[in-house]
Amino acid sequence: MNKTNYLLTIQRLILIFESMKFSTEELVEGIRLGNKRLIAKAITLVESKKSEHRIQAEELLKIVMPFTGKSIRVGITGVPGAGKSTFIENFGRLAISNGKKVAVLAIDPSSAINKGSILGDKTRMEELAKEENAFIRPSPSSGFLGGVANTTFETMMICEAAGYDYILIETVGVGQSEVLVADITDVFLFLKIIGGGDELQGIKRGIMEMVDVIFINKVDADNLQKAKNTKLELKRALDFIPPKEKNWKIPVLLGSALNNEGLGEVFEKINEFIDLKKKTQRFEEVRVQQAEKRFEYWVQEYILGMMKRNNSVEEAYIEHKKNASAMVSNPSTEAKLFVEKFLRDSRSVSRDSENI
């Protein structure tokens, strides 16, 4: 068998593997044993929108639930070109060399083209991908933003059940994606680069409010002084923005992910921050708040979904909202009229059929 045939055979075997059905028990066992192919399979399951998959996914998540929650969840953001992939690759390897297991996930609502693959994202983070104690999952394939975050949260649960110590969640920062990442992580890291004279601009609205650690990347001898100035200015700006956690002064660190410079400090600061949160009971407290927020979000989503499945209700929603925005009458009045209609309709539907 020549090399080409060999490769074709592998690809055929992978296709067969991809089409195989696994029982929930098989998946759970695979996850608990840290089998990466079965972990990936389980993630594909929770990402699926098919209702039979959804049922199995919920079953699976219920079983692994007791094994979740033990990791440190790290959100990472920065503009395209800030060097996030390189950072994650070398930061991940550093964590692994400290005896940790690292999983990498991404929220990237813009990359609907890049479908998830059980081979993982081979085009980037090649070195990290080779590590036994690393697991890399590319962006969930598609879906509205809130849905993507939920999928990422469930993917994180599976990684936690598989024993990963650090879950790194990357976002490219399109739309509200940072907020979604901040709402499912314990610590939020902002990668900044220094550009052409306009250091202080170009930071997205709201980012400075959610950040816990800042890393100025791509610093070398040529731009060191500039980087130091940027650091000073950032620190001054941060004085105006009280940190999320009391007693935590947001550190601004300098370094180069490519040259493995400054990553140890980031690792230390992240752990220091987590220790502080645990010592002050804020770690658990924030996670509880996050879960409550997610619950409230999904209650609204499901109710909105119910409304949208009913055409006349959806039309009424659009109409009343339009009346509200055109100030035909008071928005709260329009809301009341709509909710009354919604309730009437869901009752009349229930009289017609009990199966909806």
Added chain:
Amino acid sequence: MNKTNYLLTIQRLILIFESMKFSTEELVEGIRLGNKRLIAKAITLVESKKSEHRIQAEELLKIVMPFTGKSIRVGITGVPGAGKSTFIENFGRLAISNGKKVAVLAIDPSSAINKGSILGDKTRMEELAKEENAFIRPSPSSGFLGGVANTTFETMMICEAAGYDYILIETVGVGQSEVLVADITDVFLFLKIIGGGDELQGIKRGIMEMVDVIFINKVDADNLQKAKNTKLELKRALDFIPPKEKNWKIPVLLGSALNNEGLGEVFEKINEFIDLKKKTQRFEEVRVQQAEKRFEYWVQEYILGMMKRNNSVEEAYIEHKKNASAMVSNPSTEAKLFVEKFLRDSRSVSRDSENI
């Protein structure tokens, strides 16, 4: 009749006036003629929670609706002691001397004690209160925060229908109140004072993100240099926080409201900002977004209200939320279970009785 008796007679007459019922037409006419007592009466009506008052309030608001929307809505925040009352008093008088009519409202969730009075809040802003072209309304008496904002919005509509050009809405900044004020105003003003060496601290999370104009108050010869430094530091910090409107550089102005210094500049900057928003169509655009947001908020409020009126549904909500936060299962799973129960219950109720 001696003075004491004279005063007692007035108080008695006011009590009688307060108990009088006015038809919607009488109130509308009073509002349109700018009769302050009837404006106050109409506001008391929209603040009432009694269902018969609510019905009349909605009727009234529907009639005055075409006369609303013409004012410039100014949100004002600052810590207690920043001099908000003095600022509003002298700023209001300045606007009046420029031929404008000014209404002053407040969102103050902490002052549930201070019930609204048809005499207005005589204890502060005495000079402004004497002006024919000023109308001062103290905080709405009570209610949860979102409700207070809605009441303030409706009060604003009445003031607009009465021909007020500037509506100044003050908040003391407890909880989420600034967000609520920012969501019903066109321009947001932040009053800052310089304190004892710790200039850069003590700015509430999120404020810098919603501000359009900053006024450093209580500046005199003694602290002028300090004020200038604070201004510089604020301007530097603002470089990290992109303004809400493109092409708008948030001005940091110095002055003393008490000594009428710098208020003209604030007046100019506010008008400049409004002109820019109008020129770029952002004025109308943001108001439409605000109305839509308010509609969505109230849809959720009313649905939540429906849930809470049904005991078993409310219990289920609390229980599933608790399960979610304790991570008994996935928050989105708990949300789904709850919504299914809610729908089932509202159906079975509708079968039992058609009058709910």
